[in-house]
Amino acid sequence: MPIPTAGPTVLIDGAAIARRIRAEVAADVAARFPDPDRAPTLATVLVGDDPASAVYIANKRRAVREAGLRDEHRALPATASQAQVAAVLDELAADPGVSGILLQLPIPAGLDAPSLIDRIPVGKDVDGLTTASAGLLARGEAGLRPCTPSGVIALLDAEGVPLAGASAVVVGRSELVGRPMAQLLLQRDATVTVAHSRTRDLAEVTRTADVLVVAAGRPGLIGAEHVRPGATVIDVGIHRTPSGLTGDVRRAEVDGIAGRITPVPGGVGPMTIAMLLVNTVRAADRAAPGR
Ligand code: NAP
DSSP states (O other): OOOOOOOEEEOHHHHHHHHHHHHHHHHHHHHOOSSSGGOOEEEEESSSHHHHHHHHHHHHHHHHHHOEEEEEEEEOOTOOOOHHHHHHHHHHHOTTTEEEEEEOOOOOOTTTHHHHHSSSSSGBBBTOOHHHHHHHHHOOSOOOOOOOHHHHHHHHTTTTTTOOOEEEEEEETTTTHHHHHHHHHTTTEEEEEEEOOTTTTTTHHHHHEEEEEEOOOTTTOOOOOEEEEEEEEEEEEOOEEEEEEOOSOOOHHTTTTTSOOOEEEEEEEEHHHHHHHHHHHHHHHHHHHHH
């Protein structure tokens, strides 16, 4: 592989790529589901009144409707019991008119999230977070993949970043992002290293990366010393600050070193919703093959 050299850093326009994917989903749905009442359906479940979760759910539901998909929503109070949330998930699981189910996280303390998530049937698991979906991914078998890491792969593909044989470093090992990210990169034949809070010399590890995906949830963790000249840097982190949203990467420092970088906002964030729409259509297609 050629040794990358420093030059102007290209911004990866995640917002534009996500818009394109959403338009493709909308065109596909309009062509295949002329009756809107029979379009693939995403059921969202919101427990409690966390304001950030309410905004995320509203954005997802709007995107669903804009793509011509059907939007079903269940809201439960913060006082809902484990059995009440489970009953709602079970009802949606049994409903043949529901293609995908999304339980908005985090759920109120006192509820057991993993066991609630695992009530979602694998075929309707559009967030890809059930034990069954994680198992399919770990085994490299077909299934629905978590939206944020699959959005990162879609960004890398849209930019034509070669993955086979590339050195990829993922910072973070959460179930939601880091772990599935590493597995998706491995599936694409990258040589993958996963760094985390116990990694001894983070900069030494990240400097080996042709593709560096940062999902540590630590504002400004990654700076000039962490990035190999020419590397593609994907910043998954999102942090609300008084001056707006920022990521895990100190972008001003990395500009001129990285070959490509995702901005925050406008990078990975919009891709997560786009992939949720893709997963909802996939779930519907897998439930009724050959339709
Ligand atoms: P998380 O569950 O808190 O996991 C963070 C991971 O980063 C952990 O594995 C942790 O290591 C590792 N880490 C923490 N500090 C580190 C350090 N100093 N050096 C190296 N590794 C470190 O977070 P998450 O859910 O994966 O989310 C990560 C970030 O992505 C957050 O900012 C979140 O808001 C954002 N996010 C964005 C989107 C989007 O749509 N753009 C979607 C989801 C999440 P240990 O395992 O050792 O603790």
